[in-house]
Amino acid sequence: MPRERVDPDEVRALHDDYAGPLFTFALRSVGDRGAAEEIVQDTLLRAWRNADRYDPARGSLDTWIFAICRNLVIDHHRRRGARPRVVATIDEVGHPSAVHDELDRALESWQVARGLRSLSDDHRRVIVETYYRGASVAEASERLGVPEGTVKSRMYYALRNLRLALEEIGAVG
Amino acid sequence: MTNREHAELRRALGAYALGALEPSERSEVEDHLEACQPCRDELASLAALPGLLARLSEEEASQGLLEVPEGHADRLIAAVGEDRRTERRRVTIWRSVAAVAAAVVLALGIVLIEPFDGPSGVMYAAQGSGVSATAMVVPRGWGMEVRLNVGELPEARGYTVWAIGDDGHRAYVASWADVDRAGIELVGSCYMDASEVAHLEISDEEDRVVAVLDA
Numbered sequence: 001m002p003r004e005r006v007d008p009d010e011v012r013a014l015h016d017d018y019a020g021p022l023f024t025f026a027l028r029s030v031g032d033r034g035a036a037e038e039i040v041q042d043t044l045l046r047a048w049r050n051a052d053r054y055d056p057a058r059g060s061l062d063t064w065i066f067a068i069c070r071n072l073v074i075d076h077h078r079r080r081g082a083r084p085r086v087v088a089t090i091d092e093v094g095h096p097s098a099v100h101d102e103l104d105r106a107l108e109s110w111q112v113a114r115g116l117r118s119l120s121d122d123h124r125r126v127i128v129e130t131y132y133r134g135a136s137v138a139e140a141s142e143r144l145g146v147p148e149g150t151v152k153s154r155m156y157y158a159l160r161n162l163r164l165a166l167e168e169i170g171a172v173g
Numbered sequence: 174m175t176n177r178e179h180a181e182l183r184r185a186l187g188a189y190a191l192g193a194l195e196p197s198e199r200s201e202v203e204d205h206l207e208a209c210q211p212c213r214d215e216l217a218s219l220a221a222l223p224g225l226l227a228r229l230s231e232e233e234a235s236q237g238l239l240e241v242p243e244g245h246a247d248r249l250i251a252a253v254g255e256d257r258r259t260e261r262r263r264v265t266i267w268r269s270v271a272a273v274a275a276a277v278v279l280a281l282g283i284v285l286i287e288p289f290d291g292p293s294g295v296m297y298a299a300q301g302s303g304v305s306a307t308a309m310v311v312p313r314g315w316g317m318e319v320r321l322n323v324g325e326l327p328e329a330r331g332y333t334v335w336a337i338g339d340d341g342h343r344a345y346v347a348s349w350a351d352v353d354r355a356g357i358e359l360v361g362s363c364y365m366d367a368s369e370v371a372h373l374e375i376s377d378e379e380d381r382v383v384a385v386l387d388a
Binding site: 006008011012014015016019020023024027033037040041044045048049105108109110112113115116117124127128130131132133135136137138140149151152153154155156157158159160162163166171172 | 183184185186187188190191193194195198218219221222223225226228229230231233234235237238239240241242245246248249250252253254
């Protein structure tokens, strides 16, 4: 059934549910924010336009929308004559479970990114320095210009807040 | 173990969980953990985090790369709305085509179309083997708008639409690339006055005329 009127809230709800994970997947696949943004926009527009073609008997809505996105990523690579980076091989595409794993990974990554974003700058920075850049407490203290005790207590509260944020999003139980 | 020591070691659990403590301090924490159930519970509640953090690269974590660009939802809402309007326009043009067909039966040369909710215009069409295209020419204050609907054309690298005036003058309207897909719709514009148009022509990249659209 083509929709007679567009309800902005409905479109926004679709966007809120999918844009983050799709953007994560698309960005990692094409490596360009602008192109990834277009792919997500196009994916959701197509999903909206073709909502009447979605058949629940053939798979979950997630898988269907994700498949649209994946095809657009493949189109993007074809146009550029390049091989896809993160996109599964044709062989894997046939297996719904592989598609689902990929979607789950993108969703989880995006949730962690969202959790990190919810932290204060000080808290996020201390995690970036120690966890992602491998600094010890002493090295982080030097790089950030704060006492070691402060680094430790920031790390502790950063992780606690991150856990709370992820619980709220539903990423951890 | 004093409360102060306990509180200090508790606060070291974050650094411990992320592996940022020096070996000496690490064993201090481990000794404390053995003796302190609340701290063991606290550590357990942080245990899943390093694995989750591993989902992101350093750039993704430090630069907020995975953040969906601002205004993205609004752009989608606008695009969906635009989509609806395009569909309505398509319906309008279809109605116009039907109107032209009816008029041809009445043997009228040029028909002024008054669609239900679209702009008024003159419909031009090309029909032949392997050629089907229509164009609605809508008069505008600055010239004319040309709404093209291309079904089928001989293969070419690219196409250009020209408006041919009564005096033989040729003016550019629009161009597009051959794509492997039927049913292209596009809107071109031209400075020519709609009333001066004799017919429209579509030429290929070598300027060979591949279709003539007559009113």
